[in-house]
Amino acid sequence: MRYHYLLLLAAGPLFSTLAHAQQLGPLTVEKIMRDPAQWLGSSPSNVQWAEDGKTIYFSWNPEKARRDSLYRLAPQGGTPRKVSLREQQTLPATSGQYDQRYTRKLYEKDGDIYLLDLKTQRIRRVTNTAERETDAQFALQEQAISYTRGGNLFTWNPATGETVQRTDFRKGTRPASGEPTDKGEKYLRAQQLALFEVLRGKDQDAKARQRQQKALARLRPKAIYLGQQTVRNLRLSPDGRYVTYTLTQEPASEKVAIVPNFVTASGFTEDINTRTKVGAAQTAYQLGLYDVGRDTTFVLGYKELKGLDEQPAYRKEYQLKAKAPMPADTSKVTVKKEKPATELRRVIPFGPFWSDNGQQAFLVIRSTDNKDRWIVALDPATQQIKLLDRQHDDAWINGPGIGYDEGNVGWLPDSRRIWFQSEESGYSHLYTVDVTSGQKKALTSGKFEVQRAQLSRDRKTWYLTANKTHPGEQHFYRMPLEGGPLTQITTQPGGYEVSLSPDEKTLALRYSTSNQPWELYVMDNKPGAKMRRLTHSTTPEFESYPWRAPEVISYKAQDGADVYARLYRPATGQPQGPAVIFVHGAGYLQNAHKWWSTYFREYMFHNLLADKGYTVLDIDYRGSSGYGRDVRTGIYRYMGGKDLTDQVDGARLLTEKYGVSPQRIGIYGGSYGGFITLMAMFTQPDVFKAGAALRSVTDWAHYNHGYTDNILNEPYNDSLAYARSSPINYASGLKGALLMCHGMVDTNVHFQDIVRLSQRLIELKKENWELAVYPVEDHGFVEPSSWTDEYRRILKLFETNLNPGSAAPRTAGGQ
Structure with missing residues (x-):
């Protein structure tokens, strides 16, 4: 489509004047750290099809307002139209549940339940109460609607209008x-x-x-x-005989970290209660079952679950250390050997998931240490489970389509086989298992990951998103139900977020490249079909600069692993020039790819650095996503190990292949990237001359449980992992110039982290460091003024300490 500012082309000199006024010119920190909606543009997001397939809805902000608005557009193209609030109130919710034949859709909106007839587009209101109804499901062989209100399960019969309360859970x-x-x-x-x-x-x-x-x-x-327990995830079996539910028991009161907020409207310091720290007691889960016919309740047991009594492999290391040496003369000593008591690990159940015919059900069960994931068949009549698949990892279970909950699972149409994703081969792939025979089959295979998988509405075809062609590319594929060759639908290099039209003949796509932000496209659901662009979101000012498409390279790490990275090179290289290595955050995240990065500010900053003569390397280090299980778990029990040596190997690559001076290499990053920066500056001081650590974890024993426990286990069980992974223990090794930046109201990595490290540096009598604090910022900065201040300091750090021709190297603050 033609964006509204292109209409000015007809204005001749007027447009030329405006275009000249909107030239970006040489990059500066002040320019690129402005509010992106005001000068870069706002990409479309949250793309959804109308249920009749005649309209595409998406969030967008071409008006440069404070927030995005809802827009609509025909798939044939045209001018996007803003959807009024009145019209939005009449639209069905985008999320919801469909019946098996895709003739009806259930959804929640504003706390009430609605039923949409997809053929007539007629909407029926199921509930209209002051209380909130949630978790709407088709029930009783799809003859009724179930939902939850006030912690109890209700059903509504569309034919009679009758509402029945199915459970009566009570506190105490x-x-x-x-x-x-x-x-x-x-x-x-x-x-x-x-x-x-x-x-x-x-x-x-x-x-x-x-x-x-x-x-x-x-x-x-x-x-x-319920006593002190709470109930959730209420499900009615298709025949109405059983109600299953999850019982949760919160731990006894645990100490919660408090973050003080100093800049407040009240003028008083206000405390923010945040979270517990790793190792704190966690919520306990049970699966309850109410047999309606027998008027009896049961709690499911897992004692026979294979591997439930197996202790984590890392504990053997401590057990060996704990063994006391035997006396020299053992002939006079009688040692009584006692079999240790079996300790069953705690689990979290998910489900049950019922087959189409309502005769079979399965559960996904995960150990709370995330080292095992079981898929089991459930017989509610006997409360028995049957193992169908066990996924075990000495590190931790995760990966695309797996996650930390039930993962991407479901039934095939024959009501006999379950489909799921697993990293059994080292990469996340699609599998099926027969609930009767236990036979398992891999539907996809290879050294690539299936990021997303869904069945077509007629349940004869798979639609997959995978990085089969290159780790840094994602494409959309089609595959027969029983597996076989993957037919690639999208072809252009980059990244795709695909939404199928209701008739599955057309694709709505969010597509981007490494130097072009996300835009909305449509294409026929055919291999290699032409993509038709529907939006134009970037501004003339953004487009006036020739943004680099960074080269995606790979190199060998010192242990032989392949490491991928983005490389930014200056237009005119100089021998023995400076370089900066960027470390992305989150740990499990991919940034060496060919689509528009979520780190778009850093991407623009890297262009600025390249303009100033720097070579920039952005590494997908060990622990990053997109490369399979071994890369994902490469940091297990040692953060700051292989993830750091990958940075060191990258620095060596810069000097050996790209002519960078080994004395002029800097490093920076935020969150996990800030942690790696600290480890680099403290433990590799001869490799990195300067570093900027932003919102950094300084001591993993002070971070949260959900993330840290998977990688380092509990601090009281695996103290060695925490000792060698926490930068605060290595602060004495600092030699180069260090800049640290942290938001004071960071509720993720608390400001306390950087305060503790600062005190440590003071006691070590280190002088070459600086701390910049941001009083109104949380973990992810929001205010353009904060972004600008932070990156001006980062640039000053590198220019002072790395750039040829600058003054003699000084401290991080340039003092």
Whole structure:
């Protein structure tokens, strides 16, 4: 489409004047760190098809407003139109659940449940209450709708309009019956009834009422008392006989880290309660089952689950160390060998997931240490489980389509086989397993990852997103239900986010390249079909600069592994020039790819550095996503190990292949990248002359449980992993110039982290460091003024210490 500013082409001299005024010119930190919506443009996001396939909805901000708005556009193209608030109120929610034949859609909106007929587009309101209803599902062989309200399960019959409460969960414990239990009290009660007729009459009336209430109670669900537990994930079996639910038990009160907020509207310092630290007690989970026919509840057990009693492999190291040496003369010593008590690991259940015919169900069960993931068949009648697949990793279970919950799972149409993703081969691929025979089959294979997988609506075809052609490219594929060759649909290098139209004949695509932000396209669902662009989001000012398409290279690490990276080179190289290595955050994230980076500010900063003569290397170090299990878990029990040596090997590559001076290499990054920067400056001081560590983890024992426990285990069980992985323990090794930047209201990596490290540097009498604090910023900076200040300091650090022709190297602050 033609964006509105292109209409000025007809204005001749006027447009020339405006275009000249909007030239970006030489890059500066002040220019590139402005509010991106005001000068770069705002890419379309949250792309969704209307249920009739005639409209594409997306979030967009061409007006440079404070936030995005909802827009609509026909797939044939045209001018995008902003959707009014009144119209938005009438639209169905984009998320929801479809029935098996894709004739109806259930969704929640503003706390109520709605049912949409996809053929007539008629919407029925299922609930209209002040309470919030959630988790709408098709139930009872899709003849009813189930939902949760106030912690209980209800069903609604579309044919009759009848609502039935299916569960009666109550907090606390069951109240006492009122009958005396003490022998003396029983005697006195019997005596009173024997003596007084009036009391006998009242007693008979009370018992009659109790009988009547008991008869009525048979028509209502069983009262289930939860004690201190809470309930969620309520599910009704397709035949209505069972209700399954997840019981959670929060740990006893744990100490929570507090972040003070100094710059507040009230003028008073306000404390922000954030989180516990790694190793704190965690929530306990159980799967409950209510047998409606038997009016009985059960809690599922897992004692027979294969491997549940296996202890993590790393503990063997500590067990060997803990063994006391035997006396020299063992003949006089009798050693009693006792078999250690079996310790069962705790688990989290997900599901159940019912087959289309309603006759089979399976669960996904994960150990709380994330070292095992089981897929089991469930028989609710006997409360028995049958192992179908066990995925074990001495490090931790994760990867595309797997995650930290149930992962990407489902039933095939035959109601006999389950599909799921697994890293069994070293890469995340698609598998099936037969619930009867236990036979497992890999549907995809190879040294690439299946990032996303979904079945077509007729359930005959797979649609996959995978990096099959190159680790830094993602393409959309089609594959037969039973596996086979992958047919590549998209062809241009870059990255794709694909949304299928309801009839699956057309694709709505968010597509980008490394130097072109995301735009909205459509194409026919055919291999190699032409992509038609629907939006134009970037501004003339952004487009006036020739943004580099960084080369994606690979090199060999010292242990022989392949490491991928983005390389930015100056237009005119200089012998023995300076270089900067950028370390992306998150650890498990990919940035050496061929699409528009989430680190777009850093991308523009790297262009600025290249303009100033720097070579920039952006490495997907060990622990990054996109490269399979071994790279993902390469940091297990030693963060600052292979992930750091990958940076050192990158520095060597810069000197040996690209003519960089080994005395002029800097490093910087935020969050995990800040952590690596600290480890580099403290443990590799002869490799890195200067470093900027932003919002850095300085001591992993102070970070959260969910992330850290997977990689380093608990600090009280694996103290060695924490000792060798925490920069604060190596601060004495600092030689080069170090800049540290941190938001004071960071609720992720707390400001306390950098304060503790600062005190350590003070006590070590280190002088060549500087700390810049940002009073209003959380972990991810928001204010352009903060971004500008931070990157001006980073640039000054590198220019002062690395750039040829600058003044003699000084401290990080240039003092």
